[in-house]
Amino acid sequence: MAVLTVIEKILLVLSFTDYLILIVLALSAYVFRFYYKYITRPNKLPGPLPLPFIECSYVFTSDTRKLFTSLQQKYGDICEIYLYGIRRIVISRPEYLEKMLTPSSKDTTFMIRLPYTEAIEEFGMARRGITANHDVKLWRFNRHFFNQAVLAPSFNYEVVEWANKLFPELEGYWKSLVNSDSYDDNLQNNWTLEIDLATWIRRFTNDMIVVLLTGERSYSMASYYNSQSPVKVLRSNPLIQDSERFIKGAGDHLMGLTLFMYLGSFFRHHVPFYKYRVKKLLENRDYLFEILNSIIKKRRKEIEETPVDAKLRHDMLTSLITANTERDINNIQSVKGDMLRPLTDVEIRGNLFDAFLGGTDTVSTSFSIISYYLCHYPQVKQKMVAEIDSIFPPNAPFDMKYNDLLKLEYCEAVMNEVSRIRPTANEFPRYVENPCEVAGYQWDAGVMFHVNINGIHSHKDHWPNPEIFDPERFYKKDPNARHKFSLVTFGGGLRNCPGRKLATIELLSLIVLIFRKFDIELVDINAPLMTKSSIVNSCEKLKVKIRPRN
Numbered sequence: 001m002a003v004l005t006v007i008e009k010i011l012l013v014l015s016f017t018d019y020l021i022l023i024v025l026a027l028s029a030y031v032f033r034f035y036y037k038y039i040t041r042p043n044k045l046p047g048p049l050p051l052p053f054i055e056c057s058y059v060f061t062s063d064t065r066k067l068f069t070s071l072q073q074k075y076g077d078i079c080e081i082y083l084y085g086i087r088r089i090v091i092s093r094p095e096y097l098e099k100m101l102t103p104s105s106k107d108t109t110f111m112i113r114l115p116y117t118e119a120i121e122e123f124g125m126a127r128r129g130i131t132a133n134h135d136v137k138l139w140r141f142n143r144h145f146f147n148q149a150v151l152a153p154s155f156n157y158e159v160v161e162w163a164n165k166l167f168p169e170l171e172g173y174w175k176s177l178v179n180s181d182s183y184d185d186n187l188q189n190n191w192t193l194e195i196d197l198a199t200w201i202r203r204f205t206n207d208m209i210v211v212l213l214t215g216e217r218s219y220s221m222a223s224y225y226n227s228q229s230p231v232k233v234l235r236s237n238p239l240i241q242d243s244e245r246f247i248k249g250a251g252d253h254l255m256g257l258t259l260f261m262y263l264g265s266f267f268r269h270h271v272p273f274y275k276y277r278v279k280k281l282l283e284n285r286d287y288l289f290e291i292l293n294s295i296i297k298k299r300r301k302e303i304e305e306t307p308v309d310a311k312l313r314h315d316m317l318t319s320l321i322t323a324n325t326e327r328d329i330n331n332i333q334s335v336k337g338d339m340l341r342p343l344t345d346v347e348i349r350g351n352l353f354d355a356f357l358g359g360t361d362t363v364s365t366s367f368s369i370i371s372y373y374l375c376h377y378p379q380v381k382q383k384m385v386a387e388i389d390s391i392f393p394p395n396a397p398f399d400m401k402y403n404d405l406l407k408l409e410y411c412e413a414v415m416n417e418v419s420r421i422r423p424t425a426n427e428f429p430r431y432v433e434n435p436c437e438v439a440g441y442q443w444d445a446g447v448m449f450h451v452n453i454n455g456i457h458s459h460k461d462h463w464p465n466p467e468i469f470d471p472e473r474f475y476k477k478d479p480n481a482r483h484k485f486s487l488v489t490f491g492g493g494l495r496n497c498p499g500r501k502l503a504t505i506e507l508l509s510l511i512v513l514i515f516r517k518f519d520i521e522l523v524d525i526n527a528p529l530m531t532k533s534s535i536v537n538s539c540e541k542l543k544v545k546i547r548p549r550n
Helices: 002-013 016-039 064-075 094-101 118-123 136-150 153-178 197-214 220-228 243-262 265-270 272-304 316-322 345-376 378-391 409-421 453-457 500-515
Strands: 078-083 086-091 193-196 427-431 436-438 441-443 448-452 518-522 530-533 537-541 543-548
Touching: 064 078, 064 086, 064 448, 064 453, 064 530, 094 436, 094 448, 118 243, 118 265, 118 272, 136 316, 136 345, 153 193, 153 197, 153 220, 153 500, 193 197, 197 220, 197 243, 197 316, 197 345, 197 500, 197 537, 197 543, 220 243, 243 272, 243 345, 243 537, 265 272, 272 316, 272 345, 316 345, 345 378, 345 409, 345 500, 345 518, 345 537, 378 409, 378 500, 409 453, 409 500, 448 453, 500 518
Parallel strands: 086 448
Antiparallel strands: 078 086, 193 543, 427 448, 436 441, 518 543, 530 537
């Protein structure tokens, strides 16, 4: 009490000028300390000068593709930027990834993608799922069951099976839209339809991922068709009632992650432009989580009401709910100790959400960009279609099988070249909690590395004429002839993308189903590719004309 009385007396005798002097001194001390730490930092790399309080946020626009491209052009293959109180090292050269991406189950130095922050917690991704989970032990636990669900050989066949089932539905909607008032079945192959291909494919991939993950249909293609046609279709008991809102919400959530990765609390909650966006993103987060919670609750109740000796359907949701229980159909107990337990609903939601995001937007964006480049390079499209016809002859009964997709070498070369020149993801991060060595430098704990995928994929030391679209780079070429980290479409190391095989099969299936049957051309060949960019790219619109192949 005596101490408080003394302080109160001192405060009472201070004048306004005294307070102003104290504030100036405090600010001066902060600025001095800020720049002292900056000037004395180890491994001084080039990069934009951080400013007190705002650091390098003055160069941040939430578009990491533009940000990292400009940093590489101005400062080179390794540079630095300060955001959200973290020193971030941007890497744009394959050789610098050697230690970071070499897989090792014992060395966890580069196992963490993002550090724990109140922002990631606020966004609902901390300690959940596999995408942004910073807890290595929990990540291994979730990754085990994620892999168990999507990397099983039977899952590959199931993807192709559902692609075969869903495509006639998509084709039927397109035919109906040719002339919704008086469509003539006699038109057969003599029609042309102008559509937004990106929007349709996003609905197709959403319908596919929903049924693969849950065993139930969402009918997002039907919902979108109803918004385009006066003739409506009815689908009973959709898993997600408002699939249009859900798809948009999932895309917004994925694009919004950047704000929570790079901006501190003050910017997110007090700067008007960011404050409004963050408010909407958090409302959207609550909506998405509510939908997923209801899906999990519904399926858990169905399982509980099913006799123990009855066979359950095989899907990711069922697998996650029954994992490490008496209903576990996989009966694989490779996790140990306190991890040998069922997953909580929050953990199930995290895994399910990661799969929804990866299986819908990224795959549809990849296919849209592939279509865009094929329209600009007709000779490439001609060669690709010829390969498809050689595996699936036009005049023979069509029966797409998984093993046949593996024969499509040129189609895969096209996919790889599109991934090289316009990757879906712009970066992947790594955060180190222990000292490490990267790019010949010794780094202290607490440093964040950001791999600039566009910079890696277009590096002139590794790719001749990198600005030229040329699938021949990958066709019948030995992958060992190039640097093993010169193409990092799915990341690398133990934290690589677990859905890479699913994405590849989905893309190959779409390429076969659509380009085998339809000819596609851009409505405006001179129009730029309409993408929205964050840590990933999303193709917003792709206006094309489709017609049956002669």
